[in-house]
Amino acid sequence: MTDNLGPLRQAMSDLSEHGGTADLYERTLRKSRQSQRRTALTTGAAAATLVFAIGGMVAFATRDRPEPPTPPGSASTSDGPQNPTCPTTQTLGTLVELPAGWSFASRAVDCVETWAAADVQRPDAGAVIYLFHYTAGTGWRFHDQGTGWDCKDLDLTEPASFCTS
Structure with missing residues (x-):
């Protein structure tokens, strides 16, 4: 083959x-x-x-750490035991920068619940109020400036000197 x-x-x-x-x-x-x-x-x-x-x-x-200590300068003022975290004017002065010639008034900070108000003196006009709010975790923060606020808008249940109603 x-x-x-x-x-x-x-x-x-x-x-x-x-x-x-x-x-x-x-x-x-x-x-x-x-x-x-x-x-x-x-x-x-x-x-x-x-x-x-x-x-x-x-x-x-x-997770088992104790709460941080209260920051210095947050001693009680006019409200006493009702609001032990009410700040001083020195503490509030570190939260805002006031214009030249402006200063916090010498009277105590007015605190109600989680709100604090401080009078600010201006050389060219009358006093104005600076309003601060306290939130757990972040502390005191500047909220607004003016001459008065509605307590209902701030969710306040107690009367406050900085409220208009």
Whole structure:
């Protein structure tokens, strides 16, 4: 039996001419991009895990901490035991910057519930009142200036000298 491989070789040669070359470049780029995405995703997940782990440790370590001490300068003034966190005019002076020539009046700060009012003297006009509000966690903050406020708008249940109604 004689093997006649000539036609088979010719057929294979014809197929190779029409098939082109194998393009490995595109497949290499696709795999490289896939590897980059996996690396970025893994790095991001590791970073997020680290942040949550540190946050959890801090929360665990600080959960049994006692409350911070009362800041200096927040001694009681005219309201006595009803409002032990009523600030002094020196404390309020650190919260706002008064214009040149303006100053807090020498009389005590008027505190009602979580509100404090201090008279401010102006050289060119009459007195104006600065109103401050206390919020747990943030402390005293400047709220407004004027000559009086509606107690209902401030959610006050007690009468206050700085309220107009």
